[in-house]
Amino acid sequence: MPYLVHAQEDRQAMLEALGAGSMDELLVDVPASLRLRRLDLAPGLSELETMARVRELAARNRVFDDRLTFRGGGVYRRFVPAAVGAVLSKPEFYTAYTPYQPEASQGTLQAIFEFQTLIAQLTGLDVANASLYDGATAVAEAAMMAVVHTGRPEVVVAPYLHPEYLEVLRCYAEGRGFQVRIGTDPGNDSAALVFQSPDFLGLIADGSQVTELAHAAGALAIACVDPISLALLAAPGEYGADIAVGEGQQLGLAPSYGGPHVGFIACRQELVRRLPGRLVGEAHDGQARRGYVLTLTAREQHIRREKATSNICTNHSLCALAASVYLTYMGPDGLRQVADVSYRRAHALADELSQLPEIELLHPDRPFFNEFPVRMKNVLHRLRAVEAEGILGGLPVARWYPELEDVAVFCCTELNDPDALAQLVAALRKTV
């Protein structure tokens, strides 16, 4: 059997050393009525057979060419430097545990410290944590920070926050006992105004205006941001947001049918003791050598139990490492180039699409980054038609927003080259 190491003689020798005649003597505390005769699963397979089985399942999924993928909605195809895969496949990183013993975990600890630094720099805020599960739970954690910090009972959410993030926020809020309201009008009861920019439709919000609205009501401003867009757009810290959160999938992680990805959260210094989850800080040993440790653990569940800022324990460390490697390899110039090319391709596509009959931009006057909403009759039919030509078109959004029937959000990244754009336009033209 794979992955089991004992020869039968070793098992026997260990039982004998214990003075036990059989395993049953070691399992004596398990009531007899509970003992299973056998575990009713198929027999194990060789590696050859196992891989054949999983390959067969993988083959039943259709993967679209990255050049011809124009769908985002929170998960994006992007170029990933080969270094990301090379670092992530080092077993010293991926088979280590949470760095509880710092002397034997400096690699993971320093990598997390670098992630914290990079996220803080990207968002323009003081401190970032070691990672959260995803963008959705990052929004929920930020909202809970605000509720505790202000002692106020509701969180206001600007329209077109990613609909799944909103659903997750509602699920946390219902348990924790605070209200979630859609609007842009925080009042005296509001702990925070949450807004996403670019939002689910791809449109850019005026961050400083929203932040002012929040602060005028004494609420915190929570910005949910696209990390790539920050190479071109103002950082939340620059316009005064208190907390920035987001999804880091674009920073070197594969779509992987939605996960694992990585949530990030950053905040102003005053809020640091309300941050959820792991934080790595600098420390020194007796010889004044610098090292890194998990710190400010008095916020955390293993120390504070029911008084902790969050229940999070395992987070998404390895995904955070991917993001660090990605950002390091790209550097500020590379990231700007990625953002710039994505912006230009998306705007070129928007221009082309708006020339087609029966297709119009939903908000021709509003600025967008690399996703934009388009209205076209029979949108599902048309998307199916382009799919038949190997193109994953825009994301139809009516399932979340009935008022946006016949609307699809198209996305471009640096992978959608001009030929790919032309192919999409030609395919859509045929549907007219």
Added chain:
Amino acid sequence: MRHYSRLASLNYSISENFYPLGSCTMKYNPVANEAAAQLPGFAYLHPYQDQATAQGALELMHLLEAALCTVAGVDRVTLQPAAGAHGEWTALRMIQAYHQARGERRDQVLVPDSAHGTNPASAALCGFQVVEVRSGADGRISVADLESKLNQRVAALMLTNPNTLGLFEREILEVAEMVHATGAKLYYDGANLNALMGICRPGDMGFDAVHMNLHKTFTTPHGGGGPGAGPVGVKSDLEPFLPKPTIERRNGHFELDEERPHSIGRVRSFYGNFGMLVRAYTYILAMGGDGLAQASEDAVLAANYLRSRLQGVLDLPHDGPCMHEFVASARNLAEHGVKALDVAKGLLERGYYAPTVYFPLIVPEAVMVEPTETESKATLDAFADTVKEVADLARTDPQRLHAEPVSLPVGRLDEVAAARRPVLRWNAASESPTEAP
């Protein structure tokens, strides 16, 4: 690359040597699992593709759900939660919704004093008041104390079995009956499921909701602190409250079901940590039912064997046999001024990762050891010899032990100073050779 290779070289990992970290199930992470998750048909699948173009992924999730139902003895499993704590919270939200749907307001959750810290934290996150239940002298939940704390306000008892001392809760059937008699639900913290596969099932014990750590029992790698996955299994009366979406098979097709009127809603974006689900399913395929059962037996055997090897070296405050892990105590070294922390650092110095120390909280100077089934007898023997060497050193030269580790990249770091003036990001301006330590 050199920077990251250097960082990698500063890490200890299960790929290198024994990692006896109690409660964490550090077993071999099969490389085949990694290859499976990286297949383009999985890695490049977009979550918002038409479901008709993702049938393989949905079928895999359906098959994994069925396998986990069989292992845990439950009726349905949600694969959405991203980690164990996230699973705990998801299950408690379901239990909360269940009571609310019955028109009952139950605002307390009972948690044993030996529980993982995530248990009370997850309960608090759901707005519950946490009430602690004491352990008895035998290290198991005190049935008398439980009885005194059960009433109509209690929504659930959260229990780990085997508990964090590695002991099977012998009175589990009575406990389940008592909890259910008051209308409360019984929640299973699956951190220790590696002890039980094919031996017995939480569902049969009376647990109503069960979380499982795929990154412990089902060999997905820990990644230096995640990503993991924390699926939650439930009995049928909690099924209506499962988070959205569930995966249903209809007319030979697999579908994501979003139309669930009683659902607690969504607990994370998309469909869970899919890449980890692929790894866990690959592992289950390779092991099969008999393989998983043998894995748990071997884990129990290894823990008992190692425990017996440490008899007389460290204190063993509770009678055996244990299940897949055991808790020793370094209090027998206290007279030499040596603590559990020193034992941990002495083991690091000698090429091992340290056991979990100072947990569970109910054992002073706790040293919690979980060997898992993927370590050979030779490794267990060598580790036991090294623990003895460290304990001997505690008696003969405690000063030397206090100074360890000396041969690792850094010595003991001043965590108190680090927390007092936290430096949480790189700041080029503050870098100078004269910087105060």
